[in-house]
Amino acid sequence: MxxxxxxxxxxxxxxxxxxxxxxxxxxxxxxxxxxxxxxxxxxxxxxxxxxxxxxxxxxxxxxxxxxxxxxxxxxxxxxxxxxxxxxxxxxxxxxxxxxxxxxxxxxxxxxxxxxxxxxxxxxxxxxxxxxxxxxxxxxxxxxxxxxxxxxxxxxxxxxxDQKLRSGTQRLGGYLLSLSDGRMNGAATIDLPVDRRTLASWLGMSAENLSRSLAQLKSIGVHVSGRHTQIDDIARVRSFCLEDDLR
Missing domain, CATH: 2.60.120.10 (Jelly Rolls)
Structure with a gap:
């Protein structure tokens, strides 16, 4: 004890x-x-x-x-x-x-x-x-x-979220949740879990997670290992249809 x-x-x-x-x-x-x-x-x-x-x-x-x-x-x-x-x-x-x-x-x-x-x-x-x-x-x-x-x-x-947002939007929303509540600007974050765990948590296959990461890259989200760089939080928020209701 x-x-x-x-x-x-x-x-x-x-x-x-x-x-x-x-x-x-x-x-x-x-x-x-x-x-x-x-x-x-x-x-x-x-x-x-x-x-x-x-x-x-x-x-x-x-x-x-x-x-x-x-x-x-x-x-x-x-x-x-x-x-x-x-x-x-x-x-x-x-x-x-x-x-x-x-x-x-x-x-x-x-x-x-x-x-x-x-x-x-x-x-x-x-x-x-x-x-x-x-x-x-x-x-x-x-x-x-x-x-x-x-x-x-x-x-x-x-x-x-499961019913109204795509897997890519749910992934982007999760990444935004790690950015200390910022509404705009850039952010650098580290994922607290590995990709296999993250995919399971978001209700996605590993393959779908990889495709979603590729989609997010086109709007300025760069993930390398557990390190993530978001170029423009406001742009990602718009893409993910964030409503801030928690």
Whole structure:
């Protein structure tokens, strides 16, 4: 247990107004672990045992589904099929975020798996403890409502983008989100994730991501590895149909 880091959790907005008794229980019952890249925090379908609080690093929520496709190794009339697993990154969370609080509060299985995509330090808070805070700590219940509202708005924004913007526009919008809120001028940024992870997060294939990068180059977006140069933010904003509603 890393008690100093567990104490730091109490400074997060979700836990800052807990009563002294609740703060003591959190420190007594929670624990912190350091995780390497690609560590699995939990699996899709597993019962929600902990609320995971990210102290440092990054965690991807990964959804998976089984698909079937015809096997090429058998005659077509045999109608043999093989199961192929598909997965996609649904969201990426960073330091200060909590992971899948809804499953913990509802005492339901996780809808997605969680995997670290950078070396991370994670606080594990037992699910029954969190549910007891919801029942007995009014300030915590209010903070949870605000957290869930923000998550709902984030997911609504992603759904809107998926339906109304092309993959290239979504990619450009993501790059703009890394430019510190600037509305015009140039920007130099570094991608926090690799291209394979970025493609999955944006709902694109690796090939489509490459084509989108080529399209963005024509409007002054130059990507080399993780380094990105945007010549004219206003031009990219216009191309991506940015409306600033977040």
């Amino acid at each position: 890393e008690q100093a880091h567990l104490t730091a959790v109490l400074g997060f907005p979700l836990f800052a107004a807990l009563s002294d008794e609740a703060r003591g229980r959190l420190q007594a019952e929670g624990f912190v672990q350091s995780q390497p890249v690609d560590a699995i925090l939990f699996e899709q379908g597993q019962g929600a045992q902990f609320l995971h609080v990210i102290l440092s690093g990054s965690v991807a929520l990964v959804g998976s589904a089984a698909a079937t496709e015809a096997s090429v190794d058998v005659p077509a009339d045999a109608q043999s099929r093989v199961v192929v697993d598909r997965e996609a990154i649904i969201e990426i969370f960073g330091a200060g975020d909590v992971v899948t609080i809804a499953a913990v509060l509802l005492n339901l299985p996780y809808m997605m798996s969680a995997r670290t995509i950078a070396p991370s330090r994670i606080a594990y808070l037992p699910a029954p403890l969190i549910r007891s805070f919801l029942d007995n700590e009014a300030s915590f219940a209010k903070a949870v409502a605000m957290k869930l509202a923000k998550h709902w708005r984030l997911l609504s924004r992603q759904l809107k």
